[in-house]
Amino acid sequence: MSPLAVVEKDRRGPSAYDVEAVRRDFPILSRMVHGKPLVYLDNAATTQKPQCVIDAVSRYYREENSNIHRGVHYLSEVATEAYEAARIKVQRFLNAPLFCEIIYVRGATEAINLVVSSYGRTHVGAGDEVIISAIEHHSNIVPWQMLCEEKGARLRVIPVNDRGELMLEEYEKLFNPRTKFVSLVHVSNALGTVNPVKEMIDTAHRHGAPVLVDGAQAAPHLPVDVQELDCDFYVFSGHKVYGPTGVGALYGKASLLKDMPPYMGGGDMIRSVSFEKTTYNDLPHRFEAGTPNIAGGIGLGAAIDYVTALGPERIAAHEHDLLVYGTERLSEIPGLRLIGTAREKAGVLSFTLEGIHPHDIGTILDREGIAVRTGHHCAMPVMERFGVPATARASLGLYNTRQEIDALVAGLHRVIRVFS
């Protein structure tokens, strides 16, 4: 970068980056859909991948493919090193104290299931209680429900107000001596609400309950520091932070992980096996049975490098600017109702249009090249709470622009014209 460009960049403040240059890093963003330039506003479902991630995955298969933690041969060594280096990138990304506290999983869903199966089944018994919130994704409802059913335990739910914010005074009242665990979403995928998780973790700890934070929607949009939060577990999916699908991470405090029974049995999670007795491997491998998604892990490392270089604070600021702009522009549309108007919000614009079903909105926008999600967003209790069968949702990523919000608004006016 030329000195002049540096000055230019600084003048725009720490929040700004050259979004057009960033967009060029993502090959898919230059493609056409139905003859129109792609306007990708479905980032809460999955994000697009920068060239460096695509290259990392491709390079692994071209030059390094080999199984890890096993061979004495050169390629196995290279692959193991790359895969483990990516683990350290995840550790730094979350500011976890120890690399062995990072367990590779398929995604946030598997991470939650791991904690439910291993920690939950050991510590939650008949008559015990687990607290979740009213705005969880199904992945942070169903595993706990299954556990409660199995154990005869009870699921308690923190209610949400009309803006989509959790009611903290009600939260505090849910605790009692039977409360064994709290599992909370950091950022709601359906509403965009950023929950005050630090404060909520403090409350849970005062009552002696450990806390899992579902960071699937937070990790791509906010800086995350597990030590500052003091959460006991934190989970996220690689594909929502510009990495490959099929890989994600679970952070757990070593003090808890070390006493947790294995989740799956198999290769790599053992130290020695005989028919009489198997001894398990150390952390983190004890929770990583079988050959993992090696290319995925390496790709996730590359994605974290990319996001870190751009700066989580800058990404958050860029997306916040778009959220404010998008909220203003959408509010001008007659008959549009925003679902989720929390004061602390990440880049999610969930809405309905009076008299028009979200599915019809989605189909018409699609023909304009605009990708949004419509439906219940795997959060049916949220839809129920706000009295809508479904919403349309535009969710923002680090490469979105104000022009794309304008395209969305123009598309919505077109939808209204069709149905007027």
Next chain:
Amino acid sequence: MSGDLRELYQEVILDHSKRPRNFGALPQSNRRAEGYNPLCGDRITVYMLVEDGVVAAVAFEGAGCAICTASASMMTQALVGKTEAEVEGLFRGFHALVTEETALNADTSKLGKLSVFAGVREFPIRVKCATLPWHTMRAALENQAAPVTTE
């Protein structure tokens, strides 16, 4: 609006979606079933009065997208006076119309006004919206208790 969107959202379909016919419960019905597509949120109940093997009245209620609502509305008009065998023929014809490339066969030629739904074929993920009322109606004929889904 692009050509295939215009094919999908034809005037007749928009009209039925905004002003659905035979909308509401049918107190004298003797057949009834529910249809629910949870992913998109379409939910309808189909009521039928069948006398001596002939459909005497049909109505529906619920909330769905334009395609689902218009399909239900136009279905209720198409079925009155039909025997159960004729209803089955229409069901097959409609299904072929919205799913098959070469739907110009004997069955679909009898569809009359319903042929406006041919445009759905170009939108594979919307097929389930158009067919939900028909599957629900078929379940109603059998008084099936479990809700129907086309997802």
